[in-house]
Amino acid sequence: MSNTADAINPAHYKHHPSGVQIIELTRHMDFCLGNAFKYVARAMHKHTSPSEDYKKALWYVQEFKECMGDKMYMVGNSLWTNKWEDLQANAAKFFEYESADSVLRDIFGVAYYPNHRGSVHVCISKLKMKIKCYEEK
Numbered sequence: 001m002s003n004t005a006d007a008i009n010p011a012h013y014k015h016h017p018s019g020v021q022i023i024e025l026t027r028h029m030d031f032c033l034g035n036a037f038k039y040v041a042r043a044m045h046k047h048t049s050p051s052e053d054y055k056k057a058l059w060y061v062q063e064f065k066e067c068m069g070d071k072m073y074m075v076g077n078s079l080w081t082n083k084w085e086d087l088q089a090n091a092a093k094f095f096e097y098e099s100a101d102s103v104l105r106d107i108f109g110v111a112y113y114p115n116h117r118g119s120v121h122v123c124i125s126k127l128k129m130k131i132k133c134y135e136e137k
Helices: 002-008 022-026 032-048 052-075 076-096 102-112 119-136
Strands: none
Touching: 022 032, 022 076, 032 052, 032 102, 052 102, 052 119, 076 102, 102 119
């Protein structure tokens, strides 16, 4: 039983000092953005080089951009209003500790705030820079 629990909820999912698990911030996100957020959040905790997780995050953000196309600016947070207060509280607690990785803030903004949809391009650029940085080491 203990092996199953570890496989479902490994240590790199529970690393954050705020106590907020990534699923608490991503469960209402678009699938692609939720995965991108997850990969960036755990990048420094799962592998010795985070490059692989940043590449996966980049792929998901690019996939989101391609799938959404012109609809990117029409998607809002109306689907999540019943849990909005909980989400905001968890996000505030999480980002209190996560000032170093602005990509997480960008992905969160793209997912939940329609006026931040333009930052998908910023996410892509930042992820490409992170990948390059870690691959040069």
